[in-house]
Amino acid sequence: MQRRDFLAAGLSLACAVPSISRAQGYPDRPIRILQGFAAGGNADTIARVVGNEMTKSLGQPLVVEAQTGAGGTIASAAVARAKPDGYTLLLATGGHAVAGALYSKLSYQTVSDFEMISTITFFPFLIVVRADSPYASLQDLLKAARAPGANISYGTAGIGSTHHLAGELLVKTAGVPMLHVPYRGDAASITAILSGEVPFIISPPTAVMGNLKAGKLRALATTGPRRWSQMPQLPTVQEQGVAGYEVTSWAGLMAPAGTPRPIVEQLNAAVQKSLESAQVRARLEDIGGEARGSTPEEMRQLVQNELRKWTTVVNEAHIPKQ
Known part of the structure; x- marks a missing residue:
């Protein structure tokens, strides 16, 4: 029994070594942030404002790229397929959960194909x-x-x-x-x-x-x-007089599923530090948002809740699946 326990522990350690080694020295080159909407729009602006500030903590530039179309799902699919090494991230918005509710044939899973990093901002309509x-x-x-x-x-x-x-x-x-x-x-x-x-x-x-x-x-x-x-x-x-009505959209960072936890934590810390900047908070307020970070677990729960909510709305309103 003791020998089996020893072998199991050794196997667990061996599996963990690749993730730990990948996280060491991160980042050593520029990081891409993909967003799925028009350049100069809300998502693009949020990614640039926070990405520029995160550069100070990470020591590498964060380059924002627009991959537009299909309600942001093209960018989401690209990140879901990317190597989980922390060098390709997604600036996701509330539309990420909406797409999960509305599109019947996405090439990715809205929650399980991503590591959540942190929310960035929340804004009303x-x-x-x-x-x-x-x-x-x-x-x-x-x-x-x-x-x-x-x-x-x-x-x-x-x-x-x-x-x-x-x-x-x-x-x-x-x-x-x-x-x-x-x-x-x-x-x-x-x-x-x-x-x-x-x-x-x-x-x-x-x-x-x-x-x-x-x-x-x-x-x-x-x-x-x-x-x-x-x-x-x-x-x-x-x-x-419309009791129970609330719609608040949001934006946050995600990475491909399988990204090592140390990298996720490093990115989360960089987001939290960026949101401490008075300039960043003021800029996010200028575009209608409230700066608010989260833990990866809190963001995952948010996306799950939003997916359930919008799936109910789509089904009860009989909105055709796309």
């Missing part, structure tokens, strides 16, 4: 109308949608976007029929509302802030669990 809209509050809008013969529609950045599912969740939670009108990105949905094509849109703060400040658009509600710090006068959806 805004429900926005044109400045001359007759709806002074979300309650007014929902009341109009409940009227017999009403045909209220809303615009988003596209089918399967987090914006879209935030709208479907509003329909479900408020018990109000509304029609989704998808556009090709936030800019197109903003053009649509300014021209009067739709009475309201759901959008991340960064996309509409310029028009809000210019007085062309007006926000009715924030989708988060609490009021947004940059617009403290703006009530949440819950505050306006």
Whole structure:
């Protein structure tokens, strides 16, 4: 019995040696961060802001690359297939869990094919109308949608976007029929509302802030669990009578499954240190977010919870699988 225990312990140590040796001296070359959306957008900006600061801790540049298309799934697939050595990372957003709920034939598993590193930022969406809209509050809008013969529609950045599912969740939670009108990105949905094509849109703060400040658009509600710090006068959806409604998107770093734990911990520590920077926190706030890191385990639980939530929304709203 003692001999078997000794052999088992030796085997475990032998299996651990390759991971330990791979982590030693890390990193000794630039690290890539892949993100799946347009250059200059939210995900790209978050990756660059935090990546630049992480360079100071890691001693190597973090190079951000956009691999756009299919709701961010192209970038996710590339990272899932990458060598698990800590040199290819994913800047994942809330859309990562949405895609897991919506796409029926992904080439990767949303949770198990990744090592979670840390969350970076959380941000709400805004429900926005044109400045001359007759709806002074979300309650007014929902009341109009409940009227017999009403045909209220809303615009988003596209089918399967987090914006879209935030709208479907509003329909479900408020018990109000509304029609989704998808556009090709936030800019197109903003053009649509300014021209009067739709009475309201759901959008991340960064996309509409310029028009809000210019007085062309007006926000009715924030989708988060609490009021947004940059617009403290703006009530949440819950505050306006839709109990249990909350949509907060997020961004965080992931690595391919099998990345050695010492590397994951080193990257996690670099993220936490970057979020201590006043400049980083201020920049994340500028684009509508709240800087908030996590442990790898906390991020894994977040993604699992988000996947379950959006799978329920997709199924109950009868949204066709992509």
